[in-house]
Amino acid sequence: MNGFKWTEYTTRSREGYFDKWKWIQVKNLPKLREIRDRDVYRSVWTWEEKDHSSPKIGDFHMDFDSDTLEESQHDAVKTLDSLEKHYGVDLEALSVGFSGSKGFFIIIPHECFLKEPIEQAEDVYKMLGEFFKLGAQTLDTSIYIKRRMWRLTNSIHQKSGLFRIELRPHELRELCIEEIKKKAAAPRWVNHKQPVLSEELHGIILKIQGYGERYEPVRVYSRRFDGEYRIPKSMRRQHDEGGRNYATCQLVGKCEAVGLSYAEAEALILEFNRLYCNPPEEEDVALRPLKYYYGK
Numbered sequence: 147m148n149g150f151k152w153t154e155y156t157t158r159s160r161e162g163y164f165d166k167w168k169w170i171q172v173k174n175l176p177k178l179r180e181i182r183d184r185d186v187y188r189s190v191w192t193w194e195e196k197d198h199s200s201p202k203i204g205d206f207h208m209d210f211d212s213d214t215l216e217e218s219q220h221d222a223v224k225t226l227d228s229l230e231k232h233y234g235v236d237l238e239a240l241s242v243g244f245s246g247s248k249g250f251f252i253i254i255p256h257e258c259f260l261k262e263p264i265e266q267a268e269d270v271y272k273m274l275g276e277f278f279k280l281g282a283q284t285l286d287t288s289i290y291i292k293r294r295m296w297r298l299t300n301s302i303h304q305k306s307g308l309f310r311i312e313l314r315p316h317e318l319r320e321l322c323i324e325e326i327k328k329k330a331a332a333p334r335w336v337n338h339k340q341p342v343l344s345e346e347l348h349g350i351i352l353k354i355q356g357y358g359e360r361y362e363p364v365r366v367y368s369r370r371f372d373g374e375y376r377i378p379k380s381m382r383r384q385h386d387e388g389g390r391n392y393a394t395c396q397l398v399g400k401c402e403a404v405g406l407s408y409a410e411a412e413a414l415i416l417e418f419n420r421l422y423c424n425p426p427e428e429e430d431v432a433l434r435p436l437k438y439y440y441g442k
Contacts, residue, residue: 151192151194154169154189155295156186158304185301185304187298188296189296208253208285209249210250212248215323222249222282225281226319229254236339237315241253243310244329246302257341258347264355273354274354276435280394280395310330377421394435395435398435411436
């Protein structure tokens with residue numbers, strides 16, 4: 147997927163004035179880092195042509211923001227652990243770092259989860275973000291829109307005077323906030339390994355795309371979950387803290403597939419959370435994927 151050459155950038159003055167949505171070739175992005183008197187942002191998307199209607203691709207950006215940096219750092223580390231343990235992702239292939247202000251970021255190269263460009267990428271990425279947010283409350287899922295911008299790595303944050311820098315995964319885990327801020331006093335470059343496709347992450351993308359399709363529900367669970375909206379037998383087992391969120395998302399997909407109403411699905415999810423999640427989630431947390439998929 148080397149044919150994607152164009153992206154957009156935006157700058158903002160210290161007074162808050164924007165110069166928005168300027169086209170630039172990806173190879174020329176490093177020149178923008180020379181700007182020191184303005185905040186510099188780039189699009190999360192890259193297009194084949196200098197045209198928004200042309201095919202586009204995007205790495206998956208995760209931004210963990212909180213007024214408490216320790217909380218953002220905790221969620222970013224927790225997400226790294228999940229990517230490594232459950233999805234077989236080589237963390238050295240990711241871009242990981244400090245935003246220069248209130249948070250941390252993880253960027254998963256598209257090669258880790260896509261085999262080819264996909265349609266409705268914004269919707270798919272949004273749903274993937276909601277999936278990861280189940281285990282990381284500081285994750286910002288508002289960035290997955292066509293013209294959303296991302297602060298350019300190794301550019302300076304005008305308010306804090308610190309740079310958005312990359313860290314090694316072990317540094318994100320081990321360094322305290324003050325040590326990270328010291329590193330952010332200047333630009334910093336980190337070498338990465340070649341990204342490799344994670345079949346587990348790619349599988350999630352395929353499932354999300356399936357949830358988005360509109361089709362006549364197939365009654366594969368014995369007439370709407372045995373006629374009493376029961377939890378499918380294959381899911382009647384204990385799901386620990388590392389797997390309960392994923393299992394809940396699976397069950398929501400099954401609810402939608404067999405045509406349950408929101409009220410029916412809500413009762414089922416809460417029963418599943420009570421009986422089979424160990425330990426159970428708070429009720430509002432357990433219902434988040436249901437509310438998202440049902441548009442509540």
